[in-house]
Amino acid sequence: xxxxxxxxxxxxxxxxxxxxxxxxxxxxxxxxxxxxxxxxxxxxxxxxxxxxxxxxxxxxxxxxxxxxxxxxxxxxxxxxxxxxxxxxxxxxxxxxxxxxxxxxxxxxxxxxxxxxxxxxxxxxxxxxxxxxxxxxxxxxxxxxxxxxxxxxxxxxxxxxxxxxxxxxxxxxxxxxxxxxxxxxxxxxxxxxxxxxxxxxxxxxxxxxxxxxxxxxxxxxxxxxxxxxxxxxxxxxxxxxxxxxxxxxxxxxxxxxxxxxxxxxxxxxxxxxxxxxxxxxxxxxxxxxxxxxxxxxxxxxxxxxxxxxxxxxxx
Amino acid sequence: xxxxxxxxxxxxxxxxxxxxxxxxxxxxxxxxxxxxxxxxxxxxxxxxxxxxxxxxxxxxxxxxxxxxxxxxxxxxxxxxxxxxxxxxxxxxxxxxxxxxxxxxxxxxxxxxxxxxxxxxxxxxxxxxxxxxxxxxxxxxxxxxxxxxxxxxxxxxxxxxxxxxxxxxxxxxxxxxxxxxxxxxxxxxxxxxxxxxxxxxxxxxxxxxxxxxxxxxxxxxxxxxxxxxxxxxxxxxxxxxxxxxxxxxxxxxxxxxxxxxxxxxxxxxxxxxxxxxxxxxxxxxxxxxxxxxxxxxxxxxxxxxxxxxxxxxxx
Numbered sequence: 001x002x003x004x005x006x007x008x009x010x011x012x013x014x015x016x017x018x019x020x021x022x023x024x025x026x027x028x029x030x031x032x033x034x035x036x037x038x039x040x041x042x043x044x045x046x047x048x049x050x051x052x053x054x055x056x057x058x059x060x061x062x063x064x065x066x067x068x069x070x071x072x073x074x075x076x077x078x079x080x081x082x083x084x085x086x087x088x089x090x091x092x093x094x095x096x097x098x099x100x101x102x103x104x105x106x107x108x109x110x111x112x113x114x115x116x117x118x119x120x121x122x123x124x125x126x127x128x129x130x131x132x133x134x135x136x137x138x139x140x141x142x143x144x145x146x147x148x149x150x151x152x153x154x155x156x157x158x159x160x161x162x163x164x165x166x167x168x169x170x171x172x173x174x175x176x177x178x179x180x181x182x183x184x185x186x187x188x189x190x191x192x193x194x195x196x197x198x199x200x201x202x203x204x205x206x207x208x209x210x211x212x213x214x215x216x217x218x219x220x221x222x223x224x225x226x227x228x229x230x231x232x233x234x235x236x237x238x239x240x241x242x243x244x245x246x247x248x249x250x251x252x253x254x255x256x257x258x259x260x261x262x263x264x265x266x267x268x269x270x271x272x273x274x275x276x277x278x279x280x281x282x283x284x285x286x287x288x289x290x291x292x293x294x295x296x297x298x299x300x301x302x303x304x305x306x307x308x309x310x311x312x313x314x
Numbered sequence: 315x316x317x318x319x320x321x322x323x324x325x326x327x328x329x330x331x332x333x334x335x336x337x338x339x340x341x342x343x344x345x346x347x348x349x350x351x352x353x354x355x356x357x358x359x360x361x362x363x364x365x366x367x368x369x370x371x372x373x374x375x376x377x378x379x380x381x382x383x384x385x386x387x388x389x390x391x392x393x394x395x396x397x398x399x400x401x402x403x404x405x406x407x408x409x410x411x412x413x414x415x416x417x418x419x420x421x422x423x424x425x426x427x428x429x430x431x432x433x434x435x436x437x438x439x440x441x442x443x444x445x446x447x448x449x450x451x452x453x454x455x456x457x458x459x460x461x462x463x464x465x466x467x468x469x470x471x472x473x474x475x476x477x478x479x480x481x482x483x484x485x486x487x488x489x490x491x492x493x494x495x496x497x498x499x500x501x502x503x504x505x506x507x508x509x510x511x512x513x514x515x516x517x518x519x520x521x522x523x524x525x526x527x528x529x530x531x532x533x534x535x536x537x538x539x540x541x542x543x544x545x546x547x548x549x550x551x552x553x554x555x556x557x558x559x560x561x562x563x564x565x566x567x568x569x570x571x572x573x574x575x576x577x578x579x580x581x582x583x584x585x586x587x588x589x590x591x592x593x594x595x596x597x598x599x600x601x602x603x604x605x606x607x608x609x610x611x612x613x614x615x616x617x618x619x620x621x622x623x624x625x626x627x628x
Contacts, residue, residue: 068598077598126464140564149566150440151601156563159596163477163489164556173559173594175477242478245487249470250454250564252463280487282473284382284391287465 002056003309004049004100006063007110007301010034010081013041015048016299017056018306020314023118024299026052038084046097053100060101061094062308064110064301071152073103073312103312107131107301108155109146112139113311114304115257116146119294127255128247129294130157130240132262136178140251145311158182162242180239183262187213190232200228219265233268240269241276244291248281254289259300263293316370317623318363318414320377321424321615324348324395327355329362330613331370332620334628337432338613340366352398360411367414374415375408376622378424378615385466387417387626417626421445421615422469423460426453427625428618429571430460433608441569442561443608444471444554446576450492454565459625472496476556494553497576501527504546514542533579547582554583555590558605562595568603573614580607 002025007014009032016027028048034041049061067079074091094102105113112129115121121129125144131137136158140147148154158178159171166175169182179185191210194202202221206213221229244256263269270291277289296303316339321328323346330341342362348355363375381393388405408416419427426443429435435443439458445451450472454461462468472492473485480489483496493499505524508516516535520527535543558570577583584605591603610617 147565150568151566151598153598154564154566156566156596156599159563160560161556162475163479164553164594165477171596173563173596239478242475246474246560247564249473249487250468250561251461252465252468252470254464280478282470282485282487284465284467285470 001310001314002058003306003313004052004058004061005302005305005309006045006049006061007305008032008045008063008065008082010066013045013048014302015045015052016302016306017052017058018302020117020306020310024302026056027299027302028052034082038082038088041082042090042093042097046094049094049098049100053098058100058309060103060309060313061098062305062310062312063090063094063102063104064107064305064308065090065104066107068153069104069106069109071148071150073105073152073308076104076106101313103308105146105305105308108137109139109148110301110304110308111137111259112141112146112155112304113307114296114300115259115294116141116144117307117310118303119296120257120292124255126253127257128157128251128253129257129259130243130263131260132181132183132258133260134183136181140253142253157243157247160243160246162239162246177239177243181236181243181262183215186215186236186262189236190218193228193232197228201226202228215262215265219268222265222268230268233265234272237269237272238276241273242280244273244277245281248285248289252285254285254287256289256291257294258291259294259296264295266293315624315628316372317620317627318366318372318375319616319619319623320359320363320375321619322346322359322377322379322396324380327359327362328616329359329366330616330620331366331372332616334431334620334624338616340370341613341616342366348396352396352402355396356404356407356411360408363408363412363414367412372414372623374417374623374627375412376619376624376626377404377408377416377418378421378619378622379404379418380421382467383418383420383423385462385464387419387466387622390418390420415627417622419460419619419622422451423453423462424615424618424622425451425573426455426460426469426618427621428610428614429573429608430455430458431621431624432617433610433614434571434606438569440567441571442471442565442567443571443573444557444577445574446495446572447574448497450495454567456567471557471561474557474560476553476560491553491557495550495557495576497529500529500550500576503550504532507542507546511542515540516543529576529579533582536579536582544582547579548586551583551586552590555587556594558587558591559595562599562603566599568599568601570603570605571608572605573608573610577607578609
């Protein structure tokens with residue numbers, strides 16, 4: 001069984017033919033050129049799909065994109081980086097142009113579907129994926145299906161509050177998971193601490209331009225034994241632990257798949273999270289609790305988009 | 315269609331015949347006498363069921379009780395106030411004695427089922443009930459079904475963290491919803507503030523024994539225009555607002571049914587909650603959001619237990 005997968009990003013459109021067993025078997029990438037407008041973009045996506053399917057029988061199209069997607073997985077609202085896309089019936093627009101069934105889903109949920117169909121998520125009936133990137137997103141899989149909520153917006157894990165007095169993230173909510181673990185906020189938190197330790201190697205490396213400090217730099221320093229880097233990641237990991245306590249106490253889902261750039265810090269982040277969970281999660285919920293790192297690589301969004309098509313049309 | 319409903323509490327066992335259309339049509343109540351042991355209690359419950367069903371055809375038995383209930387709604391663990399009940403196959407024990415199918419569920423989920431079958435929950439496909447009583451519990455209804463999670467323990471809404479630096483409740487978690495809104499904690503918070511205002515009527519009424527201060531006293535004083543009482547309930551309502559933000563951002567469920575003793579404060583609590591939601595919940599989630607007070611009266615647990623039987627055996 002094969003499907004077309006599309007990953008519509010602000011910079012590039014990737015598309016692929018994905019086989020349910022073999023994974024990606026053919027792939028293309030083109031610049032997005034969102035500035036040329038909505039119809040132009042939809043035309044080009046459709047043309048790419050038609051080219052890819054000229055040699056393949058497919059069951060349909062799955063497309064991942066930023067923004068809020070409705071319950072039926074057909075309409076997207078306000079995708080960042082796509083001007084003129086306030087409310088677009090994207091699935092129908094693609095179907096009309098390609099004569100193929102199409103469903104769309106936002107990036108965080110696509111990551112969940114990627115793990116469900118091609119990653120560690122294959123092992124679980126219920127799991128939550130936490131994507132620790134520029135922002136913090138997530139997807140909730142219940143009984144091997146994506147949970148969308150009443151209006152399709154469920155799984156805004158990054159906007160769950162851990163401290164209602166806490167720092168603002170770029171949303172309207174204070175002290176959210178994203179305000180601690182989003183890449184920008186984590187770097188800012190690190191900067192504050194590094195500026196107080198001028199003898200630290202992190203200070204010498206970044207004091208000229210702290211904007212260049214990324215979580216991977218903290219991980220590399222932690223690997224070298226830099227106590228400050230370890231401490232910064234430990235604090236962040238503890239907050240991840242509190243987040244997982246909240247998700248678990250609500251949903252009684254005990255499998256967590258961690259992905260995205262920040263999660264590459266691995267056990268520097270996960271061990272402190274596990275310590276907090278051990279200490280502060282209600283005991284019966286701790287049984288069988290697992291935190292697993294997953295990196296499906298550059299093609300994860302395409303695999304997830306294909307998963308969406310398999311779930312929708314198979 | 316009729317079912318037997320049992321409400322097993324630490325003090326009394328209530329039981330009833332409940333008709334799906336007409337509600338409770340026959341009812342009994344007896345002291346629990348948990349100290350006489352598990353088998354004695356199960357025998358007496360079963361005897362009561364047999365007496366009630368001598369004149370009625372029923373589809374089965376639903377029983378509400380404290381404690382953690384497994385996914386299959388048959389086994390209860392560690393119910394408080396029931397010594398000797400560490401792990402009991404309560405549904406099977408009742409079935410064996412009565413020849414009737416039986417399912418059990420914990421009190422908070424029973425409240426959700428009561429609302430779903432006999433209360434405002436009838437109007438909604440998806441809703442969350444928050445029971446604000448001695449503790450804070452809850453139940454999650456998705457697509458008109460109780461959501462139980464992987465191991466049956468979902469909906470511990472009172473143990474969702476709002477401030478991970480915050481006060482301990484009697485659980486292992488800090489700054490939880492229950493640590494602010496549980497009756498005991500709310501009274502303690504009120505006491506602290508009242509002790510600083512010796513001229514306040516609440517001080518004169520309770521300074522000899524603050525243990526007697528209950529949320530209803532705050533509500534009565536607020537109704538009289540007592541600014542301090544209004545302020546205490548406002549603060550508590552704001553915390554309820556943050557809790558609802560967390561539940562909504564995760565699950566995208568937008569209907570909240572508020573019940574239990576503390577919720578009788580009504581708009582003294584709900585208006586500040588709505589203010590916080592308006593200010594701090596992501597805008598798209600605010601559409602169609604509703605907070606509704608519900609009081610199904612003394613029989614709510616019986617109605618919920620009957621709902622469990624209807625869902626399980628109808």
